[in-house]
Amino acid sequence: MLSASVSTPHPGMALLPMHSDGDSHWSSQWDSELDSQLSSLDSRSDMREFEGPSVDDVLLITHRNGRICPTSVHWWRIFESLPDRPAKLKRPLEGREWITTGTLGKRMALREQVEWAASVGALGLLRDKLAALPEAAWHHRGE
Structure with missing residues (x-):
């Protein structure tokens, strides 16, 4: 039964x-x-997509193909599109500062912006803008 x-x-x-x-x-x-x-399911990637990108995910984009940072013009466009930027946040390098700052300084300035974006919930926006840049819009090692 x-x-x-x-x-x-x-x-x-x-x-x-x-x-x-x-x-x-x-x-x-x-x-x-x-x-x-x-x-x-790929548990790591699906959970990241659900949770949003991590700082490391965004930094991987910025280091791909020997990238250092976006070129000054493109970097400023992205920076100006970010919401509620505090005055103390490191600005994109330009002019004489661009010329005199080495690779590490440029990477550190970009990293500071990535970490700030993560702290205010704007990391997804920043990731999307960085990922959309064509390769020619990036400053690379040796340039």
């Missing part, structure tokens, strides 16, 4: 019909679908 009972495998999960005689068709179907969905 078949009798159905309801079981909750984990708090917060949906109630699943289970058959007391061992017929677990419904639960097997649910398990199969869940396994399929879980196996298609």
Whole structure:
């Protein structure tokens, strides 16, 4: 004789019909679908997408292909588009400061802006703008 009972495998999960005689068709179907969905997930990248980018994710964009920082004109365009910039935030380098500042100084200035964007919830916006720059809009090692 078949009798159905309801079981909750984990708090917060949906109630699943289970058959007391061992017929677990419904639960097997649910398990199969869940396994399929879980196996298609890359937990790190999907969670990051849900949570937004990390500082490291954005810094990877800025270092790809020997990049140092955006060129001055492009850097200023991005900087000016960021919301609520505090006066003390390091500004993009330009003019004489661009010429006299080495690779490390340029990277540190950009990193400061990335970390600031993360602290105010603007990291996704900054990441999108940096990722959209064409390669020619970047200053590279050796230039």
